[in-house]
Amino acid sequence: MGGFSxxxxxEIFRFMHTIxxxxxxxxxxxxERVAHTVEDIFYFIxxxxxxxxxxxxxxxxxxxCVDFIKLEVEKITDKNEPDGDAxxxxxxxxxxxDGMKTEFSVDEIKEKPKETAPEQYYIPxxxxxxxxxxxxxxxxxxxxxxxxxxxxxxxxxVLGLMDMVExxxxxxxxxxxxxxxxxEIREMGFEIYMKSDAGYEMIKAYFDKSIFAERLSVRxxxxxxxxxxxxxxxxxxPSVPKIPEIDLxxxxxxxxxxxxxxxxxxxxxxxxxxxQTMISVNVDKLDMLMNLVGELVISESMVTQSPDxxxxxxxxxxxxxxxxxxxxxxxxxxxxxxxxxxxxxxxxKMNRIxxxxxxxxxxxxxxxxxxxxxxxxxxxxxxxSDPLMHVIRNAIDHGIxxxxxxxxxxxxxVGHIFLEAKNMGSDVLIVVKDDGRGLSxxxxxxxxxxxxxxxxxxxxxxxxxIYKLILLPGFSTNDSITEYSGRGVGMDVVVKNLExxxxxxxxxxxxxxxxxxxxxxxxxxxxxxxxxxSVGQSRYTIPITTIxxxxxxxxxxxxxxxxxNEMVMIRGKCYPVLxxxxxxxxxxxxxxxxxxxxxxVEEDEKQICxxxxxxLGQQQVVVKSLPHYVTTMKRINGLAGCTLLADGSISLxxxxxxxxxxxxx
Amino acid sequence: MNNEALNxxxxxxxxxxxxxxxxxxxxxxxxxxxxxxxxxGILPYMEVPExxxxxxxxxxxxxxxxxxxxxxxxxxxxxxxxxERTCIIVVDIEEDTVGFIVDSVSEVVTIDDDxxxxxxxxxxxxxxxxxxxxxxxxxxxKLLLDCEKVLRYKEMEKPLTEDEQRRIKNEMVL
Numbered sequence: 031m032g033g034f035s036x037x038x039x040x041e042i043f044r045f046m047h048t049i050x051x052x053x054x055x056x057x058x059x060x061x062e063r064v065a066h067t068v069e070d071i072f073y074f075i076x077x078x079x080x081x082x083x084x085x086x087x088x089x090x091x092x093x094x095c096v097d098f099i100k101l102e103v104e105k106i107t108d109k110n111e112p113d114g115d116a117x118x119x120x121x122x123x124x125x126x127x128d129g130m131k132t133e134f135s136v137d138e139i140k141e142k143p144k145e146t147a148p149e150q151y152y153i154p155x156x157x158x159x160x161x162x163x164x165x166x167x168x169x170x171x172x173x174x175x176x177x178x179x180x181x182x183x184x185x186x187x188v189l190g191l192m193d194m195v196e197x198x199x200x201x202x203x204x205x206x207x208x209x210x211x212x213x214e215i216r217e218m219g220f221e222i223y224m225k226s227d228a229g230y231e232m233i234k235a236y237f238d239k240s241i242f243a244e245r246l247s248v249r250x251x252x253x254x255x256x257x258x259x260x261x262x263x264x265x266x267x268p269s270v271p272k273i274p275e276i277d278l279x280x281x282x283x284x285x286x287x288x289x290x291x292x293x294x295x296x297x298x299x300x301x302x303x304x305x306q307t308m309i310s311v312n313v314d315k316l317d318m319l320m321n322l323v324g325e326l327v328i329s330e331s332m333v334t335q336s337p338d339x340x341x342x343x344x345x346x347x348x349x350x351x352x353x354x355x356x357x358x359x360x361x362x363x364x365x366x367x368x369x370x371x372x373x374x375x376x377x378x379k380m381n382r383i384x385x386x387x388x389x390x391x392x393x394x395x396x397x398x399x400x401x402x403x404x405x406x407x408x409x410x411x412x413x414x415s416d417p418l419m420h421v422i423r424n425a426i427d428h429g430i431x432x433x434x435x436x437x438x439x440x441x442x443x444v445g446h447i448f449l450e451a452k453n454m455g456s457d458v459l460i461v462v463k464d465d466g467r468g469l470s471x472x473x474x475x476x477x478x479x480x481x482x483x484x485x486x487x488x489x490x491x492x493x494x495x496i497y498k499l500i501l502l503p504g505f506s507t508n509d510s511i512t513e514y515s516g517r518g519v520g521m522d523v524v525v526k527n528l529e530x531x532x533x534x535x536x537x538x539x540x541x542x543x544x545x546x547x548x549x550x551x552x553x554x555x556x557x558x559x560x561x562x563x564s565v566g567q568s569r570y571t572i573p574i575t576t577i578x579x580x581x582x583x584x585x586x587x588x589x590x591x592x593x594x595n596e597m598v599m600i601r602g603k604c605y606p607v608l609x610x611x612x613x614x615x616x617x618x619x620x621x622x623x624x625x626x627x628x629x630x631v632e633e634d635e636k637q638i639c640x641x642x643x644x645x646l647g648q649q650q651v652v653v654k655s656l657p658h659y660v661t662t663m664k665r666i667n668g669l670a671g672c673t674l675l676a677d678g679s680i681s682l683x684x685x686x687x688x689x690x691x692x693x694x695x
Numbered sequence: 696m697n698n699e700a701l702n703x704x705x706x707x708x709x710x711x712x713x714x715x716x717x718x719x720x721x722x723x724x725x726x727x728x729x730x731x732x733x734x735x736g737i738l739p740y741m742e743v744p745e746x747x748x749x750x751x752x753x754x755x756x757x758x759x760x761x762x763x764x765x766x767x768x769x770x771x772x773x774x775x776x777x778x779e780r781t782c783i784i785v786v787d788i789e790e791d792t793v794g795f796i797v798d799s800v801s802e803v804v805t806i807d808d809d810x811x812x813x814x815x816x817x818x819x820x821x822x823x824x825x826x827x828x829x830x831x832x833x834x835x836x837k838l839l840l841d842c843e844k845v846l847r848y849k850e851m852e853k854p855l856t857e858d859e860q861r862r863i864k865n866e867m868v869l
Contacts, residue, residue: 212756222783324759357798614744656743657753657762659791659846665746672753680755 034075034085042092043072049099060116061102064095067123074130083130090389093382135482141647164679166253167233169222172245173215179207180215186223186334191235195226196315197262218651223251314410316369323358323365324652324674330358331676351693366557372406373460375452376415377402380422380449387426392582394433395426395445404451406458410531414460414551417535420520421547422447422468429466429545439542441465453553460549469539479559481505499607501525524549558653560673562646562681563629565610566619569681570642571651571673572631576686580629580645588623596627600637608689609641613668637689649675653683712805714830716837717731717784717797725804725830725837726795730786734800737781754783754794761785763794769845770825788842795845804837806830811839824848 050065076079098119102112171187173180184205192197200222202211226233234248288641306673331337334351376397384397407413430436430445437443448463472495478484478499484491499505503522521535528535533551560571561580587599588607596607607628611619620626620643628639651673668688675681714725715734740752740763741861749768753760763783768774775798809832820831825848 267725321758446821616742616744654760656794657760659793660743660746660750660753660762662791663750664745666743669743672741674755674758674760678755679739680753682741682743 036076039072039501043069043076051190054189055492058102058106058112059060060112060114061099062121064098064116064123067120067127068092068095070484071123071127071130074127080130088126089385091119091126093349095119097587099645117392130396132439149695165227165230166223166251167230167248168251168255168259169224169233169237169246169248169408171220173220174244180212180220181208182212183487184211184215184220187220187237190232191224194228194232194236195224197225201259204597219245223255225253227569256584271487290508307434308562316365320365320369320441320652323655327358327362328674328678330354332678336586337511367405367545369408370553371408372405373404373411373414373458374399374402376411376418377449377451379415379417383419383422384426384447387423391426392432393426393430393445394443395447397422398446398448399590400448400450401452402449404458404553405451406438410551413527413531414549417524417549418449418460418462420524421549422449424520425462425464425466425545425547429468431467435467437598454550457550457552460551462549463544463546465544468541468543468545469497469500469537470541471496477505494536494538497539500537501535520683557650558683560683561629561650562651562675563613563627563642564644564646566616568614568616569675569679570610571649571681571683572629572686574648576631578630578637580627582626583623583628596623598623600630605637605639607639607641611641631689633686633690636685640686640689651675651681651683710809713803714806714837715784715803715838716801717782718799718801719766719770719797720775723835723837724766724797724826725806725839726786726842727783727839728803730788730842732786732787732792733785734865735783735785735794736779737777737783737796751796756785756794759792761792761794763796764845765796766845767798783860786842788846791846793846804830805834806832806837806839 046065046069050062050069053059053065068258071092073551075083082536089124098114098116102114105112105114146244173183181202182205184200188198188200188205202208202220205220207214208411224233230250231249236502237246237248259617334355339347339351384395387393388579425447426445430447431439431441433443436445438496442465446465448461450459450461450463452459452461475488475491475494478496479488483499483502483505501521501524505521513552524535526548528551529550533549536548536550537545539545553593557569559574561574561577563570563572581600582623583598583600587598589599590596596609597604598607599605610616611621611623623641626641626643628641630639653671654673655671656666656669660666668685669682670685671683673681673683696810708728710729713728715728715731716723716725718724735756738754738756740754742752743750746752749765751763751765751768753762754828765774777796780799782797782800784797784800785792785794811830813833824825825841826838826842828839829836832837
C-alpha cells in the first residue's frame with residue numbers, strides 16, 4: 031500500500047476543515063471535535079511530510095471518523111440529538127498524532143508557523159502563556175447589503191475568533207438568539223473588542239477572509255479602551271464610535287490575496303477530479319418537468335397532426351412543424367438524461383466494503399472498475415447498491431481463496447474482482463467477476479438434494495440451471511455462518527431487489543477460474559415499451575416484455591373445464607383464458623373469443639391468455655402512477671399505473687404478475 | 696419572509712367566509728373556496744375497474760391524472776346524463792386532488808360566521824352525512840360540504856338501477 035499523495039492529503043485537510051467549521055457554526059460539538067482532530071493529523075502529514083507512516087492504521091481511523099460523522103449527521107437529519115460519544119475516537123486519534131510526532135520528532139516542529147498560511151489559526155490550541163503579546167484590538171465590521179441574517183454571520187465570526195483570542199467582547203451582545211440584532215448590525219456595524227496574542231496581521235487576515243464582510247476596520251487599542259467597552263456593554267447602552275472605514279476593494283493587500291485565491295481556485299479546478307459545475311435540483315421538480323415535456327410532445331402531435339392542419343398547403347408551415355417536432359423530441363431526450371446518474375458513486379462505495387472485508391478475512395483483493403460512468407435513472411440506482419454489495423461480499427468470502435491456496439493453484443496471490451457496467455439496448459449490464467475458486471457443482475447439488483429443491487434428475491441439469499439454484503432464498507453452501515455470509519440471505523436480497531426494478535441476475539462459473547454474476551437492469555422505470563389494447567371503450571397497455579404471442583383462436587380450440595374455467599389449446603398445450611371485460615366488468619366489449627384477440631402473457635414462468643377486443647399497436651409509454659386517492663381507495667389487481675396516449679386519452683398499464691398469480695394456483 | 700407569511704395569512708382570512716356554490720338536483724351546495732383549484736367542463740374520462748360507482752374514472756388534466764367523483768352518485772341521488780352545463784370542480788384536499796362532477800356551478804358567495812348554523816343532527820339520508828353546516832344567503836340556504844368526509848367516508852354506495860347503468864354506459868365518451 032503506497033503513501034498518500036499530497037493532493038489527497040490537502041483535500042482531506044480542506045474537507046475536514048470545512049466540516050469542522052460548519053459543525054462548529056451549528057454547534058454540533060462532537061462532530062466538530064472529531065473533524066478537528068483529523069484535521070490536525072493531516073496538517074501534520076502535510077507540513078512534515080513524514081515517510082513510512084502506518085498508512086493502513088491512519089486510514090482505518092479516518093474511516094472510523096467518517097462513519098462517526100455520517101452516523102451523527104443521520105441522527106440530525108432524523109431530528110434526533112447527535113449524541114454519539116466522540117471521546118474514544120478522539121483519544122485514539124490523539125494517540126496516533128502523538129505517536130507520529132514522537133516518531134518524526136522534527137524538533138521544535140515549526141508546528142504552526144505564525145505568519146503565512148491562512149489555515150494556521152485553528153491549529154494552535156494550546157496558547158503559550160509565556161508569550162504575552164496580549165494586545166487589544168478593536169474591529170468594526172459591516173456586512174454586504176444583501177447577505178441577510180447579519181447576526182448569524184457575526185456569530186460565526188465570533189466563533190471563529192474564539193480560537194485566537196483571550197478575551198472577546200462584542201456589541202450587539204445577544205446576536206445568537208435575537209434576530210432583531212441583524213437590523214442593528216446592518217445599520218451600525220458589528221463591533222468587536224478583543225484581547226489576543228495572535229498579532230495584528232493574523233486578526234486582520236481573519237477578518238479579511240470572512241465571507242460577506244464588506245467594509246471593516248481593525249486597529250490596535252490599549253487595554254483601557256477594552257475595559258471601557260466592557261463596562262459600557264454591561265451598562266447595556268452600546269454606541270458606535272466613528273472610525274475611518276477601509277473600503278476592502280481598495281485595500282492593496284487584500285487585492286493581492288484575492289488574486290492568489292483566484293489562482294488557487296483555478297488550480298483546484300484543473301487538478302480536481304470533478305471540474306464540472308453542478309447544481310442540485312429537487313427530484314419533484316424534475317418529475318414535473320418530465321410531465322410537462324410529455325404533455326408538450328402530446329400537444330405538439332395534436333396540433334401538427336390535427337385533420338384541419340393537414341389541409342393547409344403551405345410549405346413553410348410544414349417546415350416549421352417539422353422543426354418543432356425535432357426540438358420537442360430533443361427536449362424529451364434531454365429531460366430523460368437529466369434524471370440519469372452515473373454509477374461511479376455506487377461503485378466507489380464498494381471499495382470500502384472490499385477494504386473492510388480484506389482486513390477481517392485476511393485476504394488481499396483488488397477491485398477493478400470498468401465503465402463506471404455508465405448512467406442509469408435516479409430511482410434505479412437506489413436499488414443497485416444493496417445487491418452489488420452482497421455479490422461482492424460473496425465473491426470475497428466464498429470466491430477468492432486465501433493466499434496459500436491461491437499460490438498452490440498457481441494464481442497471483444492477490445485476488446481480483448472486476449466490476450463492469452455497460453449499456454445494452456435499453457438495459458444496463460453490471461458484471462461482477464472474480465478470479466476465485468468458482469462454484470462447485472457437486473456441493474450445490476448435494477445441498478439442493480438435502481433441501482429437496484431439485485426439480486429434475488441431476489444428470490439432466492445444465493451447469494447454468496444448477497448455478498441458478500444459488501439465487502434461491504435460504505441457499506448457502508457455506509457450512510458455517512460467518513459475519514459476512516452463510517445464512518443464504520444475500521443472493522435472495524439480490525434477486526428481490528433486482529426484481530423490484532424489473533432486472534434479473536445470471537450466474538456463470540468455471541471451476542478454479544472464478545464466478546461471474548451478471549445483473550441486467552432496465553435503464554429507467556419511467557418508460558416502458560408497451561402494447562396498447564382496447565377492451566370496449568377502455569384502453570390498456572401491456573408491457574411488451576411479458577407478451578409471448580397474440581393470436582385469434584379457432585372455436586374448436588376453446589373449451590371449459592368442469593369448473594367452468596375457460597381454456598384454450600395451442601400446439602397441444604392448455605392455457606387458461608382471462609376475459610378482461612368480465613374481470614373488469616367492462617361494457618360494450620367483444621365477447622366472442624374468435625372475434626377478438628388472445629394475448630399470451632408470461633411472468634414467473636406462468637402463462638395466461640388475456641382476451642381483448644383488438645391490438646392498437648406498440649408504443650413507448652411514460653409510466654405515471656394512479657392518483658393517490660384511487661390507490662388509497664382500493665388496490666386494484668393487475669394495474670400498475672397509467673399513461674397518456676398520443677391523442678391525450680388515458681390508458682391503464684397492466685401488471686401481469688397480478689393476473690398470473692390470480693388464476694394458476 | 697415575515698411578510699410572505701403574513702400574506703398567506705391574509706389570504707386565508709379573505710377566503711374564510713367564501714364558498715363556491717353549485718347545484719345538484721335543485722339543491723344548492725357550498726364548498727369552501729380554499730379547497731377549490733379550478734373549475735372545468737366535463738372531459739372524456741377513462742373508467743377504472745373495481746372502484747365504487749361514484750368514482751367515474753380518471754381524467755387527463757393537462758398531464759395530471761386525477762380521479763373524478765360524481766356527486767349525485769356519491770350522495771345517493773339519481774344519475775343524470777352529463778351535458779354542457781355539467782362541471783368538474785377540481786379540489787385539493789390534503790395530498791389528494793379530486794374532481795367533483797356537479798350539475799352546474801353557480802357563484803362564489805361570502806357567508807358570515809353568524810349566518811352559518813351547525814347542521815341539525817336529526818336528519819338522515821346519505822347526502823346529509825356530508826353536510827357540515829348550513830349557510831343562509833338572503834332567503835336561500837346553502838348546504839356547506841364537509842369535503843374531508845366526502846373523500847374519506849367509505850360506506851355508502853347505492854347500487855345503480857338498470858336504467859342508470861345503461862345511461863352511464865352511453866356516457867363513456869373517450
